[in-house]
Amino acid sequence: MKRDRVTNHELLGQYMIEAGNEFGPGTAYGSVLVKCGQTELQIGTTEKEYIQETNNKFLTPLRTFLEGDMKTIMRERKVLETKRLDLDAAKSRLKKAKTQEAHTSAEAEVRVAQSEFDRQTEVTKLLMEGISSAHANHQRCLGEYVEEQMKFYAKSHQLMQQLNRDMATSSQ
Numbered sequence: 001m002k003r004d005r006v007t008n009h010e011l012l013g014q015y016m017i018e019a020g021n022e023f024g025p026g027t028a029y030g031s032v033l034v035k036c037g038q039t040e041l042q043i044g045t046t047e048k049e050y051i052q053e054t055n056n057k058f059l060t061p062l063r064t065f066l067e068g069d070m071k072t073i074m075r076e077r078k079v080l081e082t083k084r085l086d087l088d089a090a091k092s093r094l095k096k097a098k099t100q101e102a103h104t105s106a107e108a109e110v111r112v113a114q115s116e117f118d119r120q121t122e123v124t125k126l127l128m129e130g131i132s133s134a135h136a137n138h139q140r141c142l143g144e145y146v147e148e149q150m151k152f153y154a155k156s157h158q159l160m161q162q163l164n165r166d167m168a169t170s171s172q
Contacts, residue, residue: 007047013040032167039163043156050152058145065134073127076120083120087113 006014013036020033090113094106 007044009040009047010044013037013042013044016040028170031170035163035166035170039159042159046152046155046159050148053148054145057148058141061141062138065138069127069130069134073124073131076124076127080117080120080124083113083117087117089113 016033016037018037020030020035020037023030023033025031025034087110090106090109094103094110097103097106
């Protein structure tokens with residue numbers, strides 16, 4: 001979300017303040033509308049901060065992982081699958097070889113294909129093992145996201161409680 005984009009809370013706050021000023025800020029109803037509008041503006045600012053922190057602490061690291069490491073892992077898994085198919089095809093040719101020359105050639109092909117498959121298996125396995133550290137990092141990021149969400153709701157709740165107290169004292 002862009003910093004200058006107006007949130008729903010801010011928009012509601014603006015409308016309430018405008019309506020309160022039209023009714024007259026000196027009137028009980030106008031005064032309460034202005035106070036409610038100011039609170040909505042504060043909640044809107046808090047929401048923007050929450051969205052920014054969520055983006056920085058959770059979405060950006062996740063996006064970076066998915067667009068970087070995860071793409072590499074998926075590409076290497078696809079290469080592994082291709083190497084497995086190549087190995088299967090070489091083994092099939094070996095079984096079908098009828099002459100000694102064809103048999104010898106097919107055996108060499110199987111050895112090369114097996115070697116390539118084994119090498120790709122190791123590469124893919126190492127990348128997959130690295131995922132566990134990425135998972136730990138993303139779990140930490142998810143915890144930070146939950147913290148930010150709790151702060152947002154706590155701050156919003158605090159603002160609404162203050163508004164409620166202000167409205168209660170102004171109606172007396």
